[in-house]
Amino acid sequence: MARLKCVIAYDGTRFSGYQVQPNQRTVQEELEAALKRMHKGKAIRVTASGRTDAGVHAVGQTIHFDSPLAIPEENWCRALNTLLPDDILIKQAQGVADDFHARFDVSQKEYRYRILNRKEADLFRRFYTYHVPDILDIQAMREATTHIIGTHDFSAFCAAGTQVVDKVRTVYDVRIEQQGDELVIAMVGSGFLYQMVRIAVGNLLAVGQGKAPPAAIAAILETKDRRKAFATAPPQGLYLWEVGYDTDNSHAVNAN
Amino acid sequence: MARLKCVIAYDGTRFSGYQVQPNQRTVQEELEAALKRMHKGKAIRVTASGRTDAGVHAVGQTIHFDSPLAIPEENWCRALNTLLPDDILIKQAQGVADDFHARFDVSQKEYRYRILNRKEADLFRRFYTYHVPDILDIQAMREATTHIIGTHDFSAFCAAGTQVVDKVRTVYDVRIEQQGDELVIAMVGSGFLYQMVRIAVGNLLAVGQGKAPPAAIAAILETKDRRKAFATAPPQGLYLWEVGYDTDNSHAVNAN
Missing domain, CATH: 3.30.70.580 (Pseudouridine synthase I, catalytic domain, N-terminal subdomain)
Structure with a gap:
């Protein structure tokens, strides 16, 4: 074998x-x-x-x-x-x-989330992006990411129904990049709770839409209460981008 | 009514x-x-x-x-x-x-054809582009378009089975543009025969791949014989982009 x-x-x-x-x-x-x-x-x-x-x-x-x-x-x-x-x-x-x-053996995972950020929807990307027609305050969103990066109890960013007890995770990096008419949010962490990336994206978008200031993200995480956070972003924008391993094989997992 | x-x-x-x-x-x-x-x-x-x-x-x-x-x-x-x-x-x-x-009442039509021109296929664009991994001679392809532009008998670029008798059409413009990792071929004409755009794209690609020189396109069209032309490009790369009308309403058909 x-x-x-x-x-x-x-x-x-x-x-x-x-x-x-x-x-x-x-x-x-x-x-x-x-x-x-x-x-x-x-x-x-x-x-x-x-x-x-x-x-x-x-x-x-x-x-x-x-x-x-x-x-x-x-x-x-x-x-x-x-x-x-x-x-x-x-x-x-x-x-x-x-x-x-x-x-x-997973040492880290990277997820990316694609947001189509323009007025018109795109029929040909409806399964591959989340369409957000609003003008987004990207600077505020980037500031909000600083409250996500680091080791936190992410209970407020975890969907109900999970059996995981320990909800402390470490997020190494969150990057927000404009790529043409899309906004791509990349998150790298030691591991993620159930729907954590989609909830994080939903909360970053709420900041970008002016529904909350960047510092609200820190306050929401402190409540450890999912009901205090904004809505979960839909699944079709999310990509499991890369899985990293702390082994001699780790060079081989570079996708693309 | x-x-x-x-x-x-x-x-x-x-x-x-x-x-x-x-x-x-x-x-x-x-x-x-x-x-x-x-x-x-x-x-x-x-x-x-x-x-x-x-x-x-x-x-x-x-x-x-x-x-x-x-x-x-x-x-x-x-x-x-x-x-x-x-x-x-x-x-x-x-x-x-x-x-x-x-x-x-159609006065002109524009079609666009999206070619994913990179080594790796893209799962997420498999229904929306034609994957051509070869390095293409775009300059030769652009030279070949000069033999398509104009009024010609396009019999050699018409799929079998059509009942159309008059196969003379006027192509106003053919543009080839690089957009990121895609090559987009736009064709504007008075009208197009059955599968004419896809056959034209197949022939332009043959030139880009070095299978024929640009002037071969003129020679192929002169034969008026479909069997002398290269293969038809597949459907998923093709978009009916815009239809123009010679009426007072023509301002309204600008898609997007």
């Missing part, structure tokens, strides 16, 4: 999220179905760095699985991509140590 | 083209279904500037229809958009003279 690590991209539009659910089309189910075909009917279990919700995309999701097949590393991508639907792409595959774990 | 002219956009991905076909999802069928609901079950026939094929998009398709409803001009867009699926958008609606005709 050899353990393989793959960097994968997917278009979340037609998936009910990453994780297998009965009677739903999921990324995990498609990956495991392709692996099962490659392995002549033998079930292969895939482990990802974490889940993504319905409609959320990935540019650099990372998975691992074990296989008895003696396939040269460079042929795994092509073999799997041939069997996968056109909304999942294996970008990189490599053999790793048997104790590598796609979820437990 | 009042005649209305509308500028519409659609994402061609999930349509079997513009024109109604039995047991297929088409743009025309969706438009007529929405109008039928607005008119309490009365059938309203829609006429477009022309058809588009499956997978081809529109940013500025133009249609007309007649309605007995006394709805203020500015409310038509909202009323129809509420009833239409999310891959069709009414951008503009206005009352026009009873003899305005969306097809017969």
Whole structure:
């Protein structure tokens, strides 16, 4: 048995999220179905760095699985991509140590959120951006990011229903960049709570729209109460961009 | 009865083209279904500037229809958009003279073709661009456009199966522009034969890839033989961008 690590991209539009659910089309189910075909009917279990919700995309999701097949590393991508639907792409595959774990070994994750910031909607980006027609105070939004960066209890930025007890996370960086008619918010952190990035984006947008001053973000986080924060930004703007690992393999996870 | 002219956009991905076909999802069928609901079950026939094929998009398709409803001009867009699926958008609606005709009165059309010109494919633009990973000689492509611009018999650039007899058309302009990692080819003409834009793009790409010199385009057109031309570019890169009319209403068709 050899353990393989793959960097994968997917278009979340037609998936009910990453994780297998009965009677739903999921990324995990498609990956495991392709692996099962490659392995002549033998079930292969895939482990990802974490889940993504319905409609959320990935540019650099990372998975691992074990296989008895003696396939040269460079042929795994092509073999799997041939069997996968056109909304999942294996970008990189490599053999790793048997104790590598796609979820437990994560050292950091980067998410990006694409906001289409112009008056007119764009039919052709409706599944790939969140349309915000308002003029945004980007300087205020950048100031607000300083209250998110750092180690905080992010309970106020965590959707209800999670079973996680410890809600302290470290956000290393939040960057806001204009790219043509889009505003891209990149967040890098040690890990993120359920819907934390989308809630953070919703709160940064509230600041950009003048609904609250930048310092309100610090006050909201201090309440540790989700009900005190602004609304969650919708899923279609969100991309799991890159997953980093503290291993010798970390050079290999540079997506793109 | 009042005649209305509308500028519409659609994402061609999930349509079997513009024109109604039995047991297929088409743009025309969706438009007529929405109008039928607005008119309490009365059938309203829609006429477009022309058809588009499956997978081809529109940013500025133009249609007309007649309605007995006394709805203020500015409310038509909202009323129809509420009833239409999310891959069709009414951008503009206005009352026009009873003899305005969306097809017969066309004075010119502009199509644009988006080529993703970089090594890596982009999952998120697979329905909206044609991926060409080769390094293209854009200067040679621009030189080749000079053989397309003008009045020519475009038989060599017309797909088989058309019933049109006169294959002489006038192309006013062909522009090739780099926009980030995309190459956009815009063609403006008096009218276009079946698949003419996609065949023209396929031939310009052949020149860009060094398969033929720019002058070969003139020679291919002179043969008047489709079999002498290079392959047709795929539908998903093509956008019907704007339809122009030689009427007092022509100012109103500026899409975007």
